[in-house]
Amino acid sequence: METLAMPAINFAAIMPETILSAVAMALLLVNVFVRSEQKAYLGYLSLIGILVTFFPIVAGWNAPVELQSGFNGAVLQDNFSLFFKGIFLVSAALSILISDQYMQREGCNHGELYPLILLATAGMMLMASGTDLMVIFLGLELLSVALYVLAGFNRDKLKSNEAGLKYFLLGAFSTGFLLYGMALTFGATGTTKIAGIAAYVAANPMITGNQMFLVGMLLMGVGFSFKIAAAPFHMWTPDVYEGAPTPMTAFMSVGPKAAGFAAFLRVFMIALPAYKPEWSALLWVLAVLTMTVGNITALFQQDIKRMLAYSSIAHAGYVLVGFVAGNAVGTAGIMFYMLSYAFMNIGAFAIILLVGRKGEPNNNVADYAGFGFKHPLLGLAMSIFLFSLAGIPPAAGFIGKFYIFSGAIQAGYIWLAIIGVLNSAASVYYYLRVMVFMYMKDPVEEFDWLKVTPAHALCLLVAVAGVLIPGIVPGYLLELAQKAVFF
Amino acid sequence: MVPLPYYLIVSGILFSIGTIGVLTRRNAIVIFMCVELMLNAVNLTFIAFSHELGKIDGQVFVFFIMTVAAAEAAVGLALMIAFYKNRESIDVEDVNLMKW
Amino acid sequence: METFFFAIVALVAIVSGMLVVKCRNPINSALSLIVTFFCLATFYVMLEAPFMAAIQVIVYAGAIMVLIVFVIMLLNLRTETGSRYTHAVTVGTIIGVLTLIEIVYFFSGGRSGLTGATGGLNTETIERVGHTELIGRSMFTDFLLPFEITSLLLLVAIVGAVVLAKKKI
Numbered sequence: 177m178e179t180l181a182m183p184a185i186n187f188a189a190i191m192p193e194t195i196l197s198a199v200a201m202a203l204l205l206v207n208v209f210v211r212s213e214q215k216a217y218l219g220y221l222s223l224i225g226i227l228v229t230f231f232p233i234v235a236g237w238n239a240p241v242e243l244q245s246g247f248n249g250a251v252l253q254d255n256f257s258l259f260f261k262g263i264f265l266v267s268a269a270l271s272i273l274i275s276d277q278y279m280q281r282e283g284c285n286h287g288e289l290y291p292l293i294l295l296a297t298a299g300m301m302l303m304a305s306g307t308d309l310m311v312i313f314l315g316l317e318l319l320s321v322a323l324y325v326l327a328g329f330n331r332d333k334l335k336s337n338e339a340g341l342k343y344f345l346l347g348a349f350s351t352g353f354l355l356y357g358m359a360l361t362f363g364a365t366g367t368t369k370i371a372g373i374a375a376y377v378a379a380n381p382m383i384t385g386n387q388m389f390l391v392g393m394l395l396m397g398v399g400f401s402f403k404i405a406a407a408p409f410h411m412w413t414p415d416v417y418e419g420a421p422t423p424m425t426a427f428m429s430v431g432p433k434a435a436g437f438a439a440f441l442r443v444f445m446i447a448l449p450a451y452k453p454e455w456s457a458l459l460w461v462l463a464v465l466t467m468t469v470g471n472i473t474a475l476f477q478q479d480i481k482r483m484l485a486y487s488s489i490a491h492a493g494y495v496l497v498g499f500v501a502g503n504a505v506g507t508a509g510i511m512f513y514m515l516s517y518a519f520m521n522i523g524a525f526a527i528i529l530l531v532g533r534k535g536e537p538n539n540n541v542a543d544y545a546g547f548g549f550k551h552p553l554l555g556l557a558m559s560i561f562l563f564s565l566a567g568i569p570p571a572a573g574f575i576g577k578f579y580i581f582s583g584a585i586q587a588g589y590i591w592l593a594i595i596g597v598l599n600s601a602a603s604v605y606y607y608l609r610v611m612v613f614m615y616m617k618d619p620v621e622e623f624d625w626l627k628v629t630p631a632h633a634l635c636l637l638v639a640v641a642g643v644l645i646p647g648i649v650p651g652y653l654l655e656l657a658q659k660a661v662f663f
Numbered sequence: 664m665v666p667l668p669y670y671l672i673v674s675g676i677l678f679s680i681g682t683i684g685v686l687t688r689r690n691a692i693v694i695f696m697c698v699e700l701m702l703n704a705v706n707l708t709f710i711a712f713s714h715e716l717g718k719i720d721g722q723v724f725v726f727f728i729m730t731v732a733a734a735e736a737a738v739g740l741a742l743m744i745a746f747y748k749n750r751e752s753i754d755v756e757d758v759n760l761m762k763w
Numbered sequence: 764m765e766t767f768f769f770a771i772v773a774l775v776a777i778v779s780g781m782l783v784v785k786c787r788n789p790i791n792s793a794l795s796l797i798v799t800f801f802c803l804a805t806f807y808v809m810l811e812a813p814f815m816a817a818i819q820v821i822v823y824a825g826a827i828m829v830l831i832v833f834v835i836m837l838l839n840l841r842t843e844t845g846s847r848y849t850h851a852v853t854v855g856t857i858i859g860v861l862t863l864i865e866i867v868y869f870f871s872g873g874r875s876g877l878t879g880a881t882g883g884l885n886t887e888t889i890e891r892v893g894h895t896e897l898i899g900r901s902m903f904t905d906f907l908l909p910f911e912i913t914s915l916l917l918l919v920a921i922v923g924a925v926v927l928a929k930k931k932i
Contacts, residue, residue, distance in 0.1 A: 247908040288926045314912040317731045325923035337746040344739045352701035359705050363712035366880030665769045673773045679863035684784035686855025714810040718882035719901045730913045734920035736827045740834045741927035
């Protein structure tokens with residue numbers, strides 16, 4: 177019997193994923209020996225794991241091409257995916273920092289939380305670096321299955337159950353579409369490797385006449401749109417975000433979205449560059465719809481978690497603008513924006529988590545009356561996050577939006593940029609409404625239950641720094657983002 | 664030899680039946696079974712293409728889809744049990760604490 | 764002859780697929796789904812993929828469906844008395860039927876150039892090497908990374924199921 181010819185494996189290309197999964201498995205074992213009131217230590221251990229994971233990411237930056245790809249071209253750890261991996265790690269670390277307090281308060285501090293977060297992060301990384309549809313699909317599923325559990329993690333609370341179940345049913349449904357798209361694409365091109373699809377399309381230009389291929393790409397787009405919560409596939413977002421435990425809402429509002437965009441960008445930009453006018457026309461409509469639906473619905477929300485859920489839909493719309501632009505400026509803008517979104521959104525959720533009490537009774541915007549006077553520092557932090565979300569300088573959110581919209585203008589999508597700016601202006605209303613309650617209403621509550629743990633304070637500090645520093649001196653990060661663009 | 668489009672049409676029909684089921688049924692378990700039906704339609708597409716193209720890739724993909732379906736089934740059914748414990752029902756119309 | 768056989772199996776698959784959506788009792792839906800799975804396994808044999816047919820029966824019809832039936836029994840779900848359908852029944856049906864028409868239209872349309880780059884797999888290779896071995900070879904060389912990812916996925920599924928459903932953790 178002939179021996180198996182092993183492929184060129186190159187572990188360096190999947191080093192971050194390997195470390196994260198190894199740490200996750202070790203934590204599962206350690207978890208057995210840790211008493212339930214000390215589960216916070218698992219969080220610290222996982223933070224150490226995340227810090228270690230930053231090393232291969234920094235080391236892999238600008239690595240020679242032959243070191244980037246691994247497993248017969250199934251993954252490609254280029255600068256693009258490294259930048260996204262950085263975003264995932266930041267969002268995972270910040271969410272872990274705020275998890276323990278919440279989980280203890282709600283009485284569900286099971287140690288399995290941290291391994292699941294780490295494995296979900298590994299799934300996101302595989303999505304960002306996968307260059308084979310199979311790897312992208314499995315990374316997506318690794319991420320989604322972990323998130324279904326995390327959304328329903330507070331299993332004694334009905335809302336959390338509902339969030340998990342809803343996320344699961346709609347997620348599995350969208351997976352069906354994604355897979356059907358992949359199947360048709362495989363049938364039309366005979367390969368699942370993105371580079372192979374690109375080569376086939378380049379060699380057979382008459383494939384545009386093959387409706388099967390187009391339908392396949394379209395269905396894949398639908399599947400990805402579900403994951404990034406673009407309208408009209410956004411229905412699950414508000415319910416899931418509202419019902420899920422707050423730290424997990426923070427986690428799933430950033431990382432999975434960024435991962436979805438990374439895979440979406442790679443598939444469409446590499447496999448279908450020749451048909452950019454066609455798909456960017458579709459995405460144009462999607463972007464406008466997503467921004468508008470997200471912002472208009474957010475105007476009427478009373479629950480602050482729901483409001484941020486709709487705002488995250490709107491933000492997906494802004495990022496889609498950069499995708500439509502499809503040039504280097506727009507893509508760098510997407511990456512910069514997703515990174516600053518990680519800081520500002522998780523920061524905002526960290527404050528929401530503090531204001532909420534057991535069972536989260538006061539999540540309404542009106543409950544923030546006088547919050548800014550009772551806790552000036554926390555109020556200031558919240559204002560910074562809200563300013564950044566609204567896109568007001570000098571916060572990082574402004575720079576990101578600026579780059580995305582200027583990318584759109586450079587590519588000739590003037591109207592899209594105008595609609596984006598108008599939407600951004602409309603969004604100021606609902607962010608400022610929270611500030612009005614914080615600073616211009618008399619306090620109803622004493623907010624004396626607020627207890628800022630060291631971990632929480634660290635999360636807030638990092639988030640504020642992450643919003644302000646790139647907002648004031650964006651040069652370095654933007655340069656990194658521009659180097660990370662893969663075309 | 665049955666021509667390829669026959670298989671594709673059958674799988675397309677099964678996929679549509681699954682879609683209709685997901686969108687119209689109320690029982691969460693039945694919805695999940697309809698999702699399984701959709702996934703199976705995809706599997707049939709993959710294997711038909713794999714046979715037609717003479718490439719094993721599609722069949723390996725099906726293998727992974729089956730694994731994913733098993734993982735999803737485990738987690739999804741656990742979620743349904745957790746929901747049922749609190750609600751005594753798995754009717755998705757009861758998933759209505761949250762409405763905008 | 765083969766086409767005739769195909770037509771019969773396809774008919775059974777589609778009818779039982781419809782029954783999955785139509786049945787009042789979830790158990791009946793589950794059993795209809797198993798029938799569909801068996802029909803698909805038949806197709807896989809016809810498409811010269813005996814290994815896939817085997818795991819279709821063993822994994823899908825065997826393991827996954829048993830799990831589903833087990834949960835149905837555990838939750839003691841009876842025949843639904845009220846309405847089976849959501850309020851979205853019209854919208855859902857319209858979307859579904861549109862998908863159906865689209866798919867049938869596309870596939871019965873441009874039949875030339877329907878498929879892409881071909882490989883070397885044919886009846887002769889399958890008979891000489893064996894289907895299982897072909898799959899195994901391909902899985903442990905070309906698709907090694909996806910194979911490793913599945914192990915993580917199953918780990919997540921195990922941990923998740925325990926966290927969500929175990930009585931005391």
